[in-house]
Amino acid sequence: MATQHSRAAARVMISPAVILLLGWMLIPLGMTLYFSFLRYNLLMPGTESFTGWDNYYYFLTDPAFSSAIVNTLILVGGVLAITTIGGVLFALLLDQPMFGQGIVRILVISPFFVMPTVSALVWKNMFMNPVSGLLASLWRFFGAQPVDWLSEYPLFSIVVIVAWQWLPFATLILLTAFQSLDQDQLEAAEMDGAGALSRFFHIMLPHLARAITVVVLIQTIFLLSIFAEILVTTNGGPGTASTNLTYLVYAESLLRFDVGTGSAGGIVAVILANIVAIFLMRMIGKNLDA
Amino acid sequence: MARAVSTRRKWITTVVAWALALLIFFPILWIILTSFKTEAEAISTPPSFLFFDWTTENYGTVQERSNYFRHFWNSVVISIGSTVIGLIIAIPAAWAMAFVPGKQTKNVLMWMLSTKMLPPVGVLVPIYLIFRDVGLLDSRLGLIIVLTLINLPIIVWMLYTYFREIPVDILEAARMDGAALRNEILYILTPMAVPGIASTLLLNVILAWNEAFWTLNLTAANSAPLTAFIASYSSPEGLFYAKLSAASTMAIAPILILGWFSQKQLVRGLTFGAVK
Amino acid sequence: MGRITLDKVTKRFGEVEVIPPLDLTIEDGEFVVFVGPSGCGKSTLLRLIAGLEDVSGGEIRIDGRDATEVPPAKRGLAMVFQSYALYPHMSVRKNIAFPLRMANMDKAEQDRRIESAAKVLNLTDYLERRPGQLSGGQRQRVAIGRAIVREPAAFLFDEPLSNLDAALRVGMRLEISELHERLKTTMIYVTHDQVEAMTMADKIVVLRAGNIEQVGSPLDLYRSPRNLFVAGFIGSPTMNLLEGRAAQAHGAHTIGIRPEHLDLSRESGEWSGVVGVSEHLGSDTFLHVHDTGLADIVTVRASGEVELRHGDRVFLTPQADKLHRFGENGLRLA
Numbered sequence: 001m002a003t004q005h006s007r008a009a010a011r012v013m014i015s016p017a018v019i020l021l022l023g024w025m026l027i028p029l030g031m032t033l034y035f036s037f038l039r040y041n042l043l044m045p046g047t048e049s050f051t052g053w054d055n056y057y058y059f060l061t062d063p064a065f066s067s068a069i070v071n072t073l074i075l076v077g078g079v080l081a082i083t084t085i086g087g088v089l090f091a092l093l094l095d096q097p098m099f100g101q102g103i104v105r106i107l108v109i110s111p112f113f114v115m116p117t118v119s120a121l122v123w124k125n126m127f128m129n130p131v132s133g134l135l136a137s138l139w140r141f142f143g144a145q146p147v148d149w150l151s152e153y154p155l156f157s158i159v160v161i162v163a164w165q166w167l168p169f170a171t172l173i174l175l176t177a178f179q180s181l182d183q184d185q186l187e188a189a190e191m192d193g194a195g196a197l198s199r200f201f202h203i204m205l206p207h208l209a210r211a212i213t214v215v216v217l218i219q220t221i222f223l224l225s226i227f228a229e230i231l232v233t234t235n236g237g238p239g240t241a242s243t244n245l246t247y248l249v250y251a252e253s254l255l256r257f258d259v260g261t262g263s264a265g266g267i268v269a270v271i272l273a274n275i276v277a278i279f280l281m282r283m284i285g286k287n288l289d290a
Numbered sequence: 291m292a293r294a295v296s297t298r299r300k301w302i303t304t305v306v307a308w309a310l311a312l313l314i315f316f317p318i319l320w321i322i323l324t325s326f327k328t329e330a331e332a333i334s335t336p337p338s339f340l341f342f343d344w345t346t347e348n349y350g351t352v353q354e355r356s357n358y359f360r361h362f363w364n365s366v367v368i369s370i371g372s373t374v375i376g377l378i379i380a381i382p383a384a385w386a387m388a389f390v391p392g393k394q395t396k397n398v399l400m401w402m403l404s405t406k407m408l409p410p411v412g413v414l415v416p417i418y419l420i421f422r423d424v425g426l427l428d429s430r431l432g433l434i435i436v437l438t439l440i441n442l443p444i445i446v447w448m449l450y451t452y453f454r455e456i457p458v459d460i461l462e463a464a465r466m467d468g469a470a471l472r473n474e475i476l477y478i479l480t481p482m483a484v485p486g487i488a489s490t491l492l493l494n495v496i497l498a499w500n501e502a503f504w505t506l507n508l509t510a511a512n513s514a515p516l517t518a519f520i521a522s523y524s525s526p527e528g529l530f531y532a533k534l535s536a537a538s539t540m541a542i543a544p545i546l547i548l549g550w551f552s553q554k555q556l557v558r559g560l561t562f563g564a565v566k
Numbered sequence: 567m568g569r570i571t572l573d574k575v576t577k578r579f580g581e582v583e584v585i586p587p588l589d590l591t592i593e594d595g596e597f598v599v600f601v602g603p604s605g606c607g608k609s610t611l612l613r614l615i616a617g618l619e620d621v622s623g624g625e626i627r628i629d630g631r632d633a634t635e636v637p638p639a640k641r642g643l644a645m646v647f648q649s650y651a652l653y654p655h656m657s658v659r660k661n662i663a664f665p666l667r668m669a670n671m672d673k674a675e676q677d678r679r680i681e682s683a684a685k686v687l688n689l690t691d692y693l694e695r696r697p698g699q700l701s702g703g704q705r706q707r708v709a710i711g712r713a714i715v716r717e718p719a720a721f722l723f724d725e726p727l728s729n730l731d732a733a734l735r736v737g738m739r740l741e742i743s744e745l746h747e748r749l750k751t752t753m754i755y756v757t758h759d760q761v762e763a764m765t766m767a768d769k770i771v772v773l774r775a776g777n778i779e780q781v782g783s784p785l786d787l788y789r790s791p792r793n794l795f796v797a798g799f800i801g802s803p804t805m806n807l808l809e810g811r812a813a814q815a816h817g818a819h820t821i822g823i824r825p826e827h828l829d830l831s832r833e834s835g836e837w838s839g840v841v842g843v844s845e846h847l848g849s850d851t852f853l854h855v856h857d858t859g860l861a862d863i864v865t866v867r868a869s870g871e872v873e874l875r876h877g878d879r880v881f882l883t884p885q886a887d888k889l890h891r892f893g894e895n896g897l898r899l900a
Binding site for chain 1: 300301303304306307308310311312314315317318320321324333336337379380382383385386387389390392396398400402403404405406407408409410411412413414415416417418419420439442443446496499500502503506507516517518520521523524531534535538541542545546548549550553554556557560561562565
Binding site: 468 | 616617618637638639640643644645647648649651652653654655664665668669712716722
């Protein structure tokens with residue numbers, strides 16, 4: 001296959017994809033970087049001027065920034081904890097013989113296909129609404145005072161909504177990993193006298209390690225950019241109680257029209273995401289050689 | 291599992307699994323049920339589960355009031371359009387990388403992946419400004435362009451993992467059998483690659499259909515797909531639960547069904563082949 | 567016609583030279599086997615002939631025409647792959663028809679050739695099936711069918727039997743030999759199994775690290791291996807190679823003696839040792855003899871019903887005319 005002719009053809013075939021992605025990455029990112037050093041407000045066009053590191057200084061020292069970082073970490077960490085632990089348990093359960101396994105599987109993965117705006121709105125209005133939500137009815141049924149979830153526990157509520165969307169993803173991937181586990185290994189362990197718990201911890205969990213890492217890293221990439229769920233439920237509030245980094249940058253740029261500060265925030269977000277990306281890429285890269 | 295399991299244990303597993311699965315699925319079920327209620331019943335306390343006057347009037351109202359099908363059509367055009375363009379760009383690239391791998395192939399693939407890791411918010415402002423200046427804001431074309439680009443790495447990767455599973459031997463056999471490159475692609479490669487291409491298409495339509503960062507930020511009334519249209523219910527209009535539910539049911543139903551069909555490919559696509 | 571000549575053919579992958587300049591002539595109608603341990607370059611050499619790899623230097627001629635730059639599709643050669651490489655989406659009939667279709671042969675002639683190939687290969691009942699529904703042996707036959715219908719100048723086989731179980735392997739070996747008898751077409755066959763080489767070949771090419779160690783008929787190689795490598799590679803069980811005192815007694819650095827060329831006695835002989843494991847094959851018994859002072863184990867062939875036990879002392883005498891002598895450089899001494 002490896003002839004001179006085919007190599008030249010290959011290069012031509014790859015180039016459109018490469019050029020497009022290169023443009024997509026370099027041009028806007030370059031502009032963001034450039035804007036981040038400008039005083040630039042969309043409401044005052046024509047007054048752009050170079051300000052050096054001012055935008056970064058302003059963005060990083062804004063109390064909203066530190067709270068956004070904390071919120072982002074809670075959001076990502078909370079969802080990850082729920083989905084990976086829940087996902088392992090669910091996958092383990094779904095891997096057992098049962099009646100109607102196919103349908104159970106379909107039911108469990110369904111939330112992943114619900115568009116973020118639908119799930120956020122439905123949870124907000126039909127479940128978490130303190131008057132007419134289903135949870136309020138449930139609370140009243142047990143004689144408790146209904147809770148105004150999104151005002152009192154905004155971040156927790158968003159974690160619940162997002163976790164509901166991502167639990168199926170984790171379950172599905174971990175289930176796939178479970179199914180690739182060699183049954184002989186489990187039987188060998190059983191012959192060696194390993195009980196159910198030690199089989200889980202010594203055989204299954206190590207086998208899942210790789211899939212769990214993939215789940216954590218990929219979810220992190222997506223969870224760092226959670227946006228729609230916040231926009232339609234709390235708008236980042238009350239105050240900045242549920243503003244994450246993505247939402248903060250959006251608010252700076254398109255709500256307060258402060259492009260300079262927003263761009264500085266965008267660059268900060270890119271740097272943070274890259275730290276995660278490096279680990280993910282190593283994982284996937286290793287797999288390429290295998 | 292070829293292991294013998296007692297029937298009793300199987301029944302216990304079944305009951306527990308079904309209970310948990312229904313709990314997870316319940317919000318979706320609730321949306322569907324509510325869409326068939328009247329507004330009064332939708333907010334009644336205690337809520338009624340099955341014993342209410344079933345009505346389909348909400349579906350009609352949603353269309354009348356807000357021209358629902360225009361947004362539905364926007365979603366169709368944008369998700370399918372971006373996927374097809376993505377495939378046209380990605381198929382040659384993935385083919386070349388799978389069958390004529392060079393020293394740089396791995397690096398190119400990893401680099402493509404890295405563009406997917408770029409948080410969208412990092413490039414939101416320039417894209418917004420560029421689109422504003424060239425008149426692509428609130429246009430379907432603009433969204434098709436953006437969604438093609440953000441999903442291109444996934445398309446290339448998925449196709450690459452599928453193509454790589456086609457044995458090189460078979461292509462060489464075709465060459466030995468006297469097939470020129472054109473015939474090799476037409477008679478051998480394409481039929482063998484179609485299942486992989488179809489799965490890639492399916493997954494990507496799902497991802498594009500549900501994309502909710504760019505669709506919310508780059509559209510207004512005109513080209514808004516369903517994600518953005520539904521978001522407009524976050525205004526006080528959202529208190530019309532039955533209509534919200536009807537709109538939501540129609541928005542998620544097609545993709546839910548597609549998703550059920552593609553669950554296996556989903557794993558591969560979303561983990562870039564790291565888990566199969 | 568299928569006379570294939572390699573003239574100073576070389577192949578480099580980057581800096582690594584896997585085939586140093588190599589000359590070889592394959593006569594029309596010959597059954598040539600390339601044999602050698604894995605990584606010896608035998609498959610690469612076959613792929614160079616097929617045109618699936620570019621040569622880095624030298625010339626390949628098929629029937630006198632320079633084919634070095636000719637693409638594989640135009641060389642008029644047919645190949646049977648180790649994995650069979652059947653087209654999974656086509657029926658057996660379409661698989662076999664594919665090369666004919668590519669040659670734009672008319673439909674009637676295609677059908678005639680497919681039917682006759684199917685008859686020869688016992689595939690008539692399976693023509694409408696997909697490869698996935700066939701057993702390993704049947705797939706192998708389809709691959710061969712696909713190769714024979716186009717009546718190529720030569721057949722190339724790349725370890726075609728290595729995916730079959732032992733019993734089928736023996737059967738297919740015979741079938742391929744018979745096919746060669748009938749078609750009289752040049753065949754080039756790559757294997758790592760010296761038994762296949764010995765049983766099938768008119769001419770064996772022994773390769774090591776891209777170099778030709780020896781070319782000759784099976785019996786040539788068996789009778790007079792040119793060096794220690796060929797001596798150790800050809801023949802089963804392998805030749806006993808002895809150094810030191812015993813070799814000096816015969817004026818050589820190393821002597822080689824095949825298990826079947828050692829005379830066994832309980833009373834007297836040139837060497838003596840103690841019986842270890844005996845492998846009873848029915849027709850023959852192979853004895854592992856220890857403590858000879860010559861090598862760890864000396865293998866001897868005895869008759870099938872020999873009554874020797876573990877620990878018995880035996881005496882061995884090499885048949886003088888069957889003794890191979892090698893010099894310090896590993897080459898055969900005249």
